[in-house]
Amino acid sequence: MRILLIGEYSRLHNTLKEGLVKLGHDVTIVGNGDGFKDYPVDLDIDANWSKSFLLNPLRQVIFRLFKYDFATMEHGIRFYFMLPKLRGFDVVQLISETPIQTHLGFEYKLLRRIKAANRKLFILSSGTDFRFMQAVAEKKYRYSLFNAYLQNPALVAEYRHVLPHLTRAYEKHHEKMMALAQGMIATDIDYAIALEGTPEFLGMIPNPVNTNMITVQPPKPAPPVRIFHGINRWNYHKKGNAYFEKALEIIQRKYGDKVVVTTAENLPYAQYIKLFDDAHIVLDQVNAYDQGYNALEAMAKGKVVFTGAEKEFIQHYGLSERVAVNALPDAEAIAKELSQLIENPTETAAISERARRFVETQHDYVKIAEKYIEVWNA
Incomplete structure (x- = not known):
């Protein structure tokens, strides 16, 4: 056709x-x-x-x-x-x-x-x-x-x-x-x-998602835990970036140099996707029930992505284990989830593996x- x-x-x-x-x-x-x-x-x-x-x-x-x-x-x-x-x-x-x-x-x-x-x-x-x-x-x-x-x-x-x-x-x-x-x-x-x-x-x-073009970048042994936060200033509040920034303030006070945060703003797509290659965790968006393309591409790289992963999403795909972290509009809740991952690197690795497999099976x-x-x- x-x-x-x-x-x-x-x-x-x-x-x-x-x-x-x-x-x-x-x-x-x-x-x-x-x-x-x-x-x-x-x-x-x-x-x-x-x-x-x-x-x-x-x-x-x-x-x-x-x-x-x-x-x-x-x-x-x-x-x-x-x-x-x-x-x-x-x-x-x-x-x-x-x-x-x-x-x-x-x-x-x-x-x-x-x-x-x-x-x-x-x-x-x-x-x-x-x-x-x-x-x-x-x-x-x-x-x-x-x-x-x-x-x-x-x-x-x-x-x-x-x-x-x-x-x-x-x-x-x-x-x-x-x-x-x-x-x-x-x-x-x-x-x-x-x-x-x-x-x-x-x-x-x-x-x-074309996973043939996306190389898996599994999390490197921590510390420090590397967190990537991409911001589009035109959609700053729509995507819930303020919650992420407040959560990151809590995390940086709590963990200091055990955590490295990289923030990027308003980048062309090709630059954006390269910047989170070294990250363990990617902060994508808050105000959604499901993942958009940027989140899926990060998941395909084996990142733990904070994004939409609500109960409707879980029910639709019949998931019994997390493939992404549901980012709620609550900075303290986000900080709590980040803390659990920082203190439990084996869980980070497990979600990373499941994320890639989910994208391969459901988004090919x-x-x-x-x-x-x-x-x-x-």
Whole structure:
């Protein structure tokens, strides 16, 4: 089949492409690289003019004054001129309901052209789309990425890009997209909860991971215990980084030079994944029930990852032993879990081994690609 994947988060579409190519399919990815993360794409719609040396200062001034980023319009314009190359595909899959990341009306018109020029259209639920935000608003989760904002509305700047997804405009966009698409596929437990019971839900397919490209980096004998904390400042509170930082303060006071903490901020994907190679423990995120791609890649390297690993996740996979540490929105609880691992290196080694095995069995990129083919052909 000829398959077109539009948009990219966390290297999901790149890894899916690797699995699909392995199965003999012809796959093209179009996207903007997801900002500073700089994920590979085949056809690039990044706003290179808007981010250029000459125009970027003007862009920043306009954004500060009017909260308008004209880079979004450039995404749409670049995508428009690529339309002749985006025809005749058997399957088109969107990373979200707004994969082009341009103005909402323009986005829909472009995606309607895509549907008209190709056979089938599917949408992933893998981010803050309308259904997910609706589930958050309806309190379907015990905690969520909105915890920090509800406790402190002054954090509105960090949430500015997700709050509009609760508006009637995005609800209408969702409805129009459902009229174009065959349905939506959830990429983990969090998104499956949001879609459960809706007519568009086609089921959950876990994130694909190519473990052939990921070398196991088992924890080295401690001490010192090495802890890696990666921070994306744009999502600092959404990911619960404040809980991690408070927990690390407790740990560093308690253990001193028995612990080495490495913190990295806003790094491109390729640099980010290399930095945690020497770590025993990786602090990923708090406000989730399941793991995203970065956590899974760390688990595939044999790291003990603090991330989403809630009871819903455990029940879904039928797990009897931990493959990751469930990071609760509670700094003292996180510090307690860290202390137990620091004082029990055999448990760290055991979770490390189970983590790799879990990713190999449940997230294998070729098996996941086969699941997508099955849903697309249903």
